[in-house]
């Protein structure tokens with residue numbers, strides 16, 4: 093016991109000496125010399141410490157985007173190394189359906205690579221900037237630190253880190269839940285809070301090209317086009333184009349334009365960004381939205397003709413009227429006035445820039461789709477080839493399309509009513525949505541009876557035919573009347 097006391101006393105006095113010396117340095121040594129001392133101490137320590145470290149921050153050089161590398165490391169570590177860690181954290185992922193266990197902050201994990209040991213640490217530090225944030229976690233900067241012996245420097249930098257990046261990306265693709273993004277309405281959008289201007293839900297639309305009612309040849313052409321696009325990364329690089337493709341889907345309501353987009357997303361395994369243009373304040377915000385989209389995605393603008401201010405003519409009208417206004421009362425406003433910025437709105441040129449300007453070069457594999465009910469209302473600049481590379485007409489249901497629906501909805505490939513239906517579909521315009529609706533009813537026994545559904549469809553088609561004939565008759569009568577009236581006037 094006496095020896096123990098002696099040993100502790102010795103330790104205590106050594107500690108006291110160190111503290112005393114440090115306080116002397118703090119109080120009496122001039123600051124410049126102190127800095128020199130610290131640097132020198134670091135150098136001495138480095139001689140004895142053979143380990144190097146590399147940090148990878150969550151937000152890299154591009155402040156807008158979470159670093160791809162960081163995300164890949166996160167995925168890699170939770171997939172390959174989490175088993176060896178003792179402090180883990182669990183989160184709900186895939187939008188609250190699955191549990192994901194990852195390595196906790198400040199926990200060390202080791203990895204082996206070609207016989208070398210490599211240590212990983214996840215950590216975070218408080219931002220040094222003196223910014224007051226209203227939301228917790230805003231001022232934290234997360235990062236990963238990889239530590240290794242300096243003789244393995246080349247191995248780690250040239251082989252191991254690229255390996256981690258590749259593996260991590262593969263894991264991310266494998267695990268990801270595809271998502272449907274929508275842009276938040278401007279008034280809810282707080283630039284200081286939300287990391288993203290998009291909000292998302294899981295994308296679980298069941299449509300595929302198999303369930304899409306369309307002529308098989310047209311369908312095949314679209315599938316081929318998509319496949320060619322997906323496989324031609326090198327080609328796009330070679331000809332110096334951004335790796336993107338535009339589709340214009342046009343046709344009457346209920347002909348499957350939205351369904352086609354879902355089928356494309358499922359086929360390509362892409363995310364979908366549903367851009368609501370009327371909720372976008374101005375061109376600047378549009379650009380921000382674009383920057384926040386990721387690769388492997390479809391960006392959709394539905395009913396583009398209804399997004400006001402897009403045709404050149406309307407824009408001019410608006411400009412003329414606002415010029416008049418500005419003569420009277422807008423003068424005192426500063427050029428940076430935010431209200432004026434609000435009024436600027438998204439313009440056609442802003443949208444064109446969005447599609448093929450400089451910004452579209454930031455990252456590849458994007459598809460842009462416009463849908464409209466009235467192709468002729470659109471500005472030609474918007475839909476010229478090169479912007480909208482392929483124009484796809486979605487039209488009324490014909491027999492080929494009907495056969496797909498009959499097979500999907502009723503499991504019927506042949507039926508005695510098919511001939512009549514074929515004839516009627518040729519003469520009458522009925523949208524696939526309406527045809528599908530007629531194939532849905534259940535019989536009293538809660539079963540789908542093909543005979544019942546098909547005869548219902550025939551009836552509906554006949555009704556539509558009669559209604560159409562009546563409409564045409566009325567239109568003709570009206571025309572004849574209009575022709576007569578001017579004569580009476582004279």
Ligand SMILES: Nc1ncnc2c1ncn2[C@@H]1O[C@H](COP(=O)(O)OP(=O)(O)OP(=O)(O)O)[C@@H](O)[C@H]1O
Pocket residue numbers: 303304305306343344345346347348349350351352465486523524525526528
């Ligand atoms: N070609 C089709 N193949 C299979 N189902 C279809 C097709 N067209 C329409 N439908 C069915 O009709 C419904 C409406 O279709 P959808 O929303 O795709 O039409 P749309 O062309 O986008 O219409 P709108 O112009 O009004 O947006 C869908 O739920 C789908 O089940």
Ligand SMILES: [Mg+2]
Pocket residue numbers: 349350351394463
């Ligand atoms: Mg639609």
